Amino acid sequence: MGKTLFEKIWESHIVVEKQNNPTLIYIDRHLVHEVTSPQAFDGLRQNNRKVRRPDLTIATMDHNVPTTDRSLPILDQTSSVQIKTLEKNCKDFGIKLFDINSPNQGIVHVIGPQLGITLPGTTIVCGDSHTSTHGAFGALALGIGTSDVEHVLASQTMWLEKPKPFEIRVEGKRKNPHAVTAKDIVLSIIKNIGTSGGTGTVIEYRGEGITDLSMEQRMTICNMSIEAGARAGLIAPDEKTFDYLRNREYTPKNYESLVDSWKDHLKTDSDAKFEKEFILHIDDIAPQVSWGTNPGMTCDVTDSVPSPDEFSNGDPNQKRGAEKALDYMALAPGTLIEDIKIDRVFIGSCTNARLEDLIEASKVIKGQKISPYVKAMVVPGSQMVKKQAEEMGLDKIFIDANFEWREAGCSMCLGMNPDILSPGERCASTSNRNFEGRQGTGGRTHLVSPVMAAAAAIHGHFVDVRKMDLS
Amino acid sequence: MKGNIIKYARDNIDTDVIIPGTYLKIHDYAELATHAMEGLDPDFHSKVKEGDFILSGKNFGCGSSREHAPIALSHSGIKAVLALSFARIFYRNSVDGAFLLPIEIGQDAYDGISEGDEISIDVSTNEIKNITKNQTYKMKPFSELIGKIIAAGGLFKYKPDQD
Numbered sequence: 223m224g225k226t227l228f229e230k231i232w233e234s235h236i237v238v239e240k241q242n243n244p245t246l247i248y249i250d251r252h253l254v255h256e257v258t259s260p261q262a263f264d265g266l267r268q269n270n271r272k273v274r275r276p277d278l279t280i281a282t283m284d285h286n287v288p289t290t291d292r293s294l295p296i297l298d299q300t301s302s303v304q305i306k307t308l309e310k311n312c313k314d315f316g317i318k319l320f321d322i323n324s325p326n327q328g329i330v331h332v333i334g335p336q337l338g339i340t341l342p343g344t345t346i347v348c349g350d351s352h353t354s355t356h357g358a359f360g361a362l363a364l365g366i367g368t369s370d371v372e373h374v375l376a377s378q379t380m381w382l383e384k385p386k387p388f389e390i391r392v393e394g395k396r397k398n399p400h401a402v403t404a405k406d407i408v409l410s411i412i413k414n415i416g417t418s419g420g421t422g423t424v425i426e427y428r429g430e431g432i433t434d435l436s437m438e439q440r441m442t443i444c445n446m447s448i449e450a451g452a453r454a455g456l457i458a459p460d461e462k463t464f465d466y467l468r469n470r471e472y473t474p475k476n477y478e479s480l481v482d483s484w485k486d487h488l489k490t491d492s493d494a495k496f497e498k499e500f501i502l503h504i505d506d507i508a509p510q511v512s513w514g515t516n517p518g519m520t521c522d523v524t525d526s527v528p529s530p531d532e533f534s535n536g537d538p539n540q541k542r543g544a545e546k547a548l549d550y551m552a553l554a555p556g557t558l559i560e561d562i563k564i565d566r567v568f569i570g571s572c573t574n575a576r577l578e579d580l581i582e583a584s585k586v587i588k589g590q591k592i593s594p595y596v597k598a599m600v601v602p603g604s605q606m607v608k609k610q611a612e613e614m615g616l617d618k619i620f621i622d623a624n625f626e627w628r629e630a631g632c633s634m635c636l637g638m639n640p641d642i643l644s645p646g647e648r649c650a651s652t653s654n655r656n657f658e659g660r661q662g663t664g665g666r667t668h669l670v671s672p673v674m675a676a677a678a679a680i681h682g683h684f685v686d687v688r689k690m691d692l693s
Numbered sequence: 694m695k696g697n698i699i700k701y702a703r704d705n706i707d708t709d710v711i712i713p714g715t716y717l718k719i720h721d722y723a724e725l726a727t728h729a730m731e732g733l734d735p736d737f738h739s740k741v742k743e744g745d746f747i748l749s750g751k752n753f754g755c756g757s758s759r760e761h762a763p764i765a766l767s768h769s770g771i772k773a774v775l776a777l778s779f780a781r782i783f784y785r786n787s788v789d790g791a792f793l794l795p796i797e798i799g800q801d802a803y804d805g806i807s808e809g810d811e812i813s814i815d816v817s818t819n820e821i822k823n824i825t826k827n828q829t830y831k832m833k834p835f836s837e838l839i840g841k842i843i844a845a846g847g848l849f850k851y852k853p854d855q856d
Contacts, residue, residue, distance in 0.1 A: 238853060240853060241839070243841075243853050244837060244838035246842065246853070257717050257718075257759075258758065258759065258760065260720065261720070261760075265849075269849075285714075285717070286718060298718075300718035300719070301718055304718050314711075338851050348759060350757075351756065351758040351782060364757040365782055366758060366782070366785075366808065367758050367759070367760035367782060367786035368760040368784065368786075368791030369760060369786065369847075369848050369849075370785070370789060370848070372849075373848060373849070381838060381848070381851065382838070383737060383836060383837060383838045416757060417705055417706075417752055418751060418752040418755070418778060418780070421752070421778065421780065423779060448756075450754075451755065451780060453781055481723070514704050516707070516755075525749060527782075538705045539702065539703055539751070540704070542702065542703055543704055544704055591694050605703060609736070636709075636714040636757070637713070637714045637715055638714045638717060638718070640717060655707070655709065655757075657707045657709040657710065657756060658709070658710055658732055658733070659709060659710060659713050660733040663732075665715070665778075689786075692846070
C-alpha cells in the first residue's frame with residue numbers, strides 16, 4: 223500500500239522505534255521565541271547541557287515586543303526582562319537571533335518561510351501552537367510546550383506518538399477569490415469539523431481549492447490547523463512552493479538538487495489511505511465572520527447570529543457553550559452579522575499579516591477614510607513585510623485612511639504587549655483565536671479575513687466584501 | 694489519589710482562559726498560580742485547595758501551547774484534570790514536567806460527578822471512585838507515551854529501555 227506525505231516525512235525522521243514504544247523523531251529546525259524558552263534554557267544550565275545543534279536553531283522576539291517606535295525603551299519591565307533574557311540565552315548558547323532591531327525580526331512563523339529556513343520534507347518545531355503554519359511548504363511542523371523545547375534544544379529529537387493522517391479535500395473554484403479568501407476556506411472547515419475535529423491527526427489539505435492558492439494563502443490555511451485540534455497541517459509542495467523558497471537569505475546552496483528529490487518523493491501516493499476524510503466545496507462559500515468564543519463558532523457574513531437552540535444536538539454542553547459565548551460577546555440571536563458595529567480593527571498575526579494580506583486589504587482602503595467610531599491598526603508580520611509594503615506605498619494608503627502603521631510582532635493577537643482591547647470593545651481581527659479575553663480582558667473578537675477587516679474599518683460594521691470591486 | 698472536584702460544565706476550555714497571555718511574562722510559579730483560571734473563574738484562586746481536581750467537558754486545554762497552563766493549575770494545588778477529551782499539546786505538557794494527571798473520562802463520570810464531590814483515582818486499575826456518591830467509573834487508559842512519561846516521573850526521566 224502507498225504512503226501519505228505525512229507518513230513519508232515521519233518515516234524519514236525516525237531515530238528510535240521499538241515495538242510498543244513511542245517514537246523518537248529527529249527535528250531539522252527549531253524556532254525559538256522569548257515567551258516559551260526561558261525555563262528551557264534554565265533547565266539546560268541546571269543540568270550542564272549544551273544546545274546540541276545551535277546551527278539548526280533560530281530565535282526571534284515577537285510575542286511581547288512593542289509595535290511602536292523601536293528607538294524608545296520598553297516600558298513594560300517584565301517584557302523587557304523576557305526580551306533581554308532571550309538575548310543572553312542566545313549569546314550563551316550560540317544561537318542565531320534576529321533581535322528587536324534586526325531587519326529580519328518578525329513573527330516566527332512569518333520569518334521562517336521568508337528567510338528560506340522552512341523547507342519541504344523537514345521536521346520543524348517551535349514553542350508555539352501556530353507552528354502548523356510551516357506545513358504549507360510540506361514540512362511536518364509541530365507546536366510544543368517548554369519541556370519539549372528543552373528536550374529538543376538538548377537532543378535535537380522529540381518523543382512522539384504517531385498521529386493519524388486526515389485528508390481534507392477542498393474542491394471547486396471561488397467565484398470571487400479577492401473577496402472569498404484562504405481565511406474563509408479555513409474558517410469554513412473549522413465551522414464544519416469543529417475545534418476538536420482534527421484531534422490526534424495531521425491534516426493534509428488537498429484538491430484544486432488548495433493548489434490554486436498562493437504560498438502565503440496556503441500558510442493561512444495550515445496556520446489554523448491547530449484551531450481544529452490537529453497536531454499539524456500539511457500541503458504537498460509544488461512549483462509554487464519551490465519558487466517561493468528560491469534565492470531566500472538562508473536557502474541551501476544545493477537547492478536545485480533538493481528540489482529534484484522533493485518532486486519525486488514529497489507527495490501522497492495514489493493508493494495511500496487516510497484514516498479520516500472531509501470534503502469542502504468552495505464554489506459558493508461566503509466571507510466568514512466568527513460570532514462566538516472559539517473559531518468553530520463562525521457563520522457567513524450574510525447570516526444572522528444563531529440561536530443556542532440550533533446547537534442542542536442532544537448535547538447540553540454545546541447549547542450552554544453557545545449561550546455563554548453570546549453572553550460574553552453581548553450578541554442577541556437573530557442579529558444580522560452586517561448590523562454588528564465594531565470599535566477596533568486589527569490587521570496582523572501569523573495568520574494574516576503577510577505582504578499579500580496587506581495588498582488585498584489596501585485595495586479596500588485606498589482613497590477612503592475609516593469610520594470615525596473605529597480605531598484601526600496594521601501590524602505587519604515581519605520587518606521585511608513592512609519594508610516591502612512601504613516600498614509599494616501601502617503604508618501611505620493605510621495611514622491616509624487613519625490606520626496606525628506599526629512595527630512587526632504578534633501584537634493584539636494575544637494581548638501580551640500594550641496592544642490590547644479594553645473591556646467590552648469589539649474588534650474585527652485577522653488573527654486566529656476569538657477566545658474570551660484573548661485580545662485583552664473583556665475584549666470581544668470577531669475573526670475575519672484581511673479584506674473583511676478592512677471593509678469593517680471603513681463602514682464601522684461588517685459588510686459583505688463580495689459587493690465591492692476588489693480586482 | 695484523593696481530592697475534591699471543581700466542575701466547569703463546558704467544552705473547549707482554552708489555555709488563554711487557564712492563564713491569560715498577559716501573565717506569560719511571570720517566571721515565579723507561585724505568582725503565576727494566583728492568576729490560574731482567571732479568564733473564566735475569578736474566584737478560582739480563593740476556592741481551590743491543595744489536592745483538588747478539575748472536571749470539565751471536551752477539548753480541555755485547546756489553543757496556545759503555553760506550558761504555563763498546567764504549571765499554573767499545578768501550583769494552585771490541582772493534581773488532576775478529568776475531562777471528556779483533551780487537546781493534545783496540553784495533554785502532553787501536563788505530564789512532561791509531572792505537573793498534573795490528565796484523566797480522560799466517559800459521559801457517565803462527567804454526568805455523575807458534581808462540584809465538591811470527593812473522588813479517588815487509581816491509575817493502576819483505571820478506576821475513579823466517587824466517595825461522596827458511592828459510584829465507580831472507568832477512566833480511559835493513558836495513551837502509550839503519556840502513560841510511560843507519567844510512570845517515569847516526567848519527560849527528562851523517561852528512558853525507552855526501562856520497558
